[in-house]
Amino acid sequence: MRPEPVLPATGLPTVVIAGRPNVGKSTLFNRLVGRRQAIVADTPGVTRDRKEGEAILRGRLVRLIDTAGLEEAAPDTLFGRMRASSEMAVLEADVVLFCIDARSGITPADEHFAAWLRKQNRSVMLVANKAEGKSGAAAAMEAFSLGLGTPIAVSAEHGEGIADLMSEIADALPPPTDAEKQTETVRPSRRKLKKPVEKQDDASTLSFATLTGPDESPEDAVPEEFADEAVFIEDETALPGRLRIAFVGRPNAGKSTLLNRVLGEERMITGPEPGLTRDSVAVMVSDEHGEVQVVDTAGLRRKARIDEKLEKMSTSATIEALKLAEVVVLVVDATLGLHEQDLQIARLIEREGRGCVLALNKWDAVADRVATRKAIYDRLEISLTQMRGLEVVAFSAKTGAGVQKLLPAVRRTAEIWNSRVPTGELNRWFDAALDRHAPPLVSGRRLKLRYITQVKSRPPTFVVFGTRAEMLPEEYRRYLVNGLRESFGLTGVPVRLQLRGTK
Numbered sequence: 001m002r003p004e005p006v007l008p009a010t011g012l013p014t015v016v017i018a019g020r021p022n023v024g025k026s027t028l029f030n031r032l033v034g035r036r037q038a039i040v041a042d043t044p045g046v047t048r049d050r051k052e053g054e055a056i057l058r059g060r061l062v063r064l065i066d067t068a069g070l071e072e073a074a075p076d077t078l079f080g081r082m083r084a085s086s087e088m089a090v091l092e093a094d095v096v097l098f099c100i101d102a103r104s105g106i107t108p109a110d111e112h113f114a115a116w117l118r119k120q121n122r123s124v125m126l127v128a129n130k131a132e133g134k135s136g137a138a139a140a141m142e143a144f145s146l147g148l149g150t151p152i153a154v155s156a157e158h159g160e161g162i163a164d165l166m167s168e169i170a171d172a173l174p175p176p177t178d179a180e181k182q183t184e185t186v187r188p189s190r191r192k193l194k195k196p197v198e199k200q201d202d203a204s205t206l207s208f209a210t211l212t213g214p215d216e217s218p219e220d221a222v223p224e225e226f227a228d229e230a231v232f233i234e235d236e237t238a239l240p241g242r243l244r245i246a247f248v249g250r251p252n253a254g255k256s257t258l259l260n261r262v263l264g265e266e267r268m269i270t271g272p273e274p275g276l277t278r279d280s281v282a283v284m285v286s287d288e289h290g291e292v293q294v295v296d297t298a299g300l301r302r303k304a305r306i307d308e309k310l311e312k313m314s315t316s317a318t319i320e321a322l323k324l325a326e327v328v329v330l331v332v333d334a335t336l337g338l339h340e341q342d343l344q345i346a347r348l349i350e351r352e353g354r355g356c357v358l359a360l361n362k363w364d365a366v367a368d369r370v371a372t373r374k375a376i377y378d379r380l381e382i383s384l385t386q387m388r389g390l391e392v393v394a395f396s397a398k399t400g401a402g403v404q405k406l407l408p409a410v411r412r413t414a415e416i417w418n419s420r421v422p423t424g425e426l427n428r429w430f431d432a433a434l435d436r437h438a439p440p441l442v443s444g445r446r447l448k449l450r451y452i453t454q455v456k457s458r459p460p461t462f463v464v465f466g467t468r469a470e471m472l473p474e475e476y477r478r479y480l481v482n483g484l485r486e487s488f489g490l491t492g493v494p495v496r497l498q499l500r501g502t503k
C-alpha cells in the first residue's frame, strides 16, 4: 500500500533529498536553505522534525524536502525504511538529489535504492557528499557505478561544490509555470516609466498602475517640460511578497530574546536569497496578518564576541542588517532610557533610507512607565527630528507582554515607506505651502519654485523643480520636508527632497 502523499501542492518546483541515513542529507538541506546551525541548535528536535524549506536557485524559489527523519516511521529494514519514506516524496519531486557518502563508499542499500530510483522516471542527480579535500573527487567517482550519471562531488559540511550543485539543480528544473512567473523572486530590470497616466494597457506599465492605484486623476500627468526628469522609478531591489525587517540595537537590548519570542513555534525558513550574505540569514515570522522575514546577522554578532574590536564588529553587523531590511526595529533597553548610541543607530537607519520602529523592550522591568515614556518622547522630539512621528512600541520580549503590537507597527511603517503621493495632490499642497511661506530671496532675487513630484518610494523621494531651485536654503528645504511629512503622514521613514534648477 502506498503511503499518503506528504507534500501539499504549493506551485513551486520541488527538490527532494533522498538517501540512506547518515550520508549528510540534513546537512545538505541546511546548506541549501542556508539555515544556520546556531538557530537550529537553539530549537530541540528541529533537524529531525522539519523537513521542508525554501531555497533560491538562480533567482527561482524552490521547495526543498529533506527525507531524513522520515525513516523512523517506516517499515523495518534499512532499505525498506529508506524506500518507504523517500518514495512518497520522490514521486512528487521535480528533481531528486540522491545522496551517497563518498567516504564510506557505495553500500548495498545505496545500490538497491539507486535501482529503484532508475525505474521511477524522475530527474535524479547523484550527489556524492563528504567529498571534501583532495581525495574527495576521486572517491566520488566510484558512484558512477550506480548508473545515475556523473556524480556531483560536494561537501555539505564544508560548503564545497555547493554553488555548482545549486546551479546544476537550477538547470534540471522544469520551466517556470505561469503562476510562478507572477511571483518572481527577483524583479526584472529597472523600468523607467514616462508619462504614467497615459493608457495603461501595455503590460510594461501594469506594475506601475498597481503602484499608483487605478484612481489617479488626469491632473497627475507630468507637464511636458518636466517629463524627462519627473519619472517615477521603481526600486529594482524591491523583493515582492514578504516584508523584510531587522532587529538592531545595542548589545543586551534584547534582540535575541525578541527574535526567539516572535519566532515562537513558527516554522523557520531561511535561505541564501538575493541580498543575503554569508553571515546573515532570514527567519520567517508570522502573525494573523501574514508573514515577515527577519534578517538575522547572528553570524556577524557571534564573530563580534570573539573579536577584540567588539564595537566595530557589532556596528558592521548593524549596518549589514539594516542594508538588508526594509523596516528596522530599533530595540532599546527601556530601563536605561534612550541612550546616545541608540540615537546614533537611528540616524544610521535614516541615512540608509529605512523605515524605523522604536521598540522599548524590558517594559516589565520599568518602574515608572509614564515618566519613562515621557522622557523618551522628549528625547526623540529634540534629537531625532529626521524621524519625527515614528512608531514607538513598548513590550517585554521576556514575558511576551505587548509583543503582538510590534508586527502591525512594522507593517504600517512599511506601507508608508512604500507609499506614493499622487502628483495632483502633491502640487495642490505645494502651492499652498509656497503661499503660506514664500521662498526666500537669494542674492536679491526670489527663487521660483514651480513643481513637485515624487520620483521614488522606498523611502519617499521628491523632486522640486524651479528656477535656481538648487540654491534653496537648507532651512526652506526643511520647511518643505516637514510639511510633506505632516500633510501626507510620512512618519517613521526618511523623506528625501531633491532640488532641480530649470532655465
Ligand code: GDP
Residues within 6 Å of the ligand: 020, 021, 022, 023, 024, 025, 026, 027, 028, 068, 129, 130, 131, 132, 154, 155, 156, 157, 158
Ligand atoms: P542524514 O542522516 O543523511 O540527514 O545525515 P546528517 O546530515 O545528519 O549527517 C550525518 C553525519 O555526517 C553528521 O555527523 C554530519 O556532520 C556528517 N556530514 C555531513 N556532511 C558532511 C561532509 O560534507 N563531510 C563530512 N566529513 N561529514 C559530513
Ligand code: GDP
Residues within 6 Å of the ligand: 249, 250, 251, 252, 253, 254, 255, 256, 257, 258, 361, 362, 363, 364, 365, 395, 396, 397, 398, 399
Ligand atoms: P541582545 O544582545 O540584544 O541579543 O540581548 P539578549 O536577547 O541576549 O538579552 C540580554 C539580556 O536582557 C538577557 O539577560 C535577557 O534575558 C534580558 N532581557 C531580554 N528581554 C527582556 C525583557 O523583556 N525583560 C527583561 N527584564 N529582561 C530582558
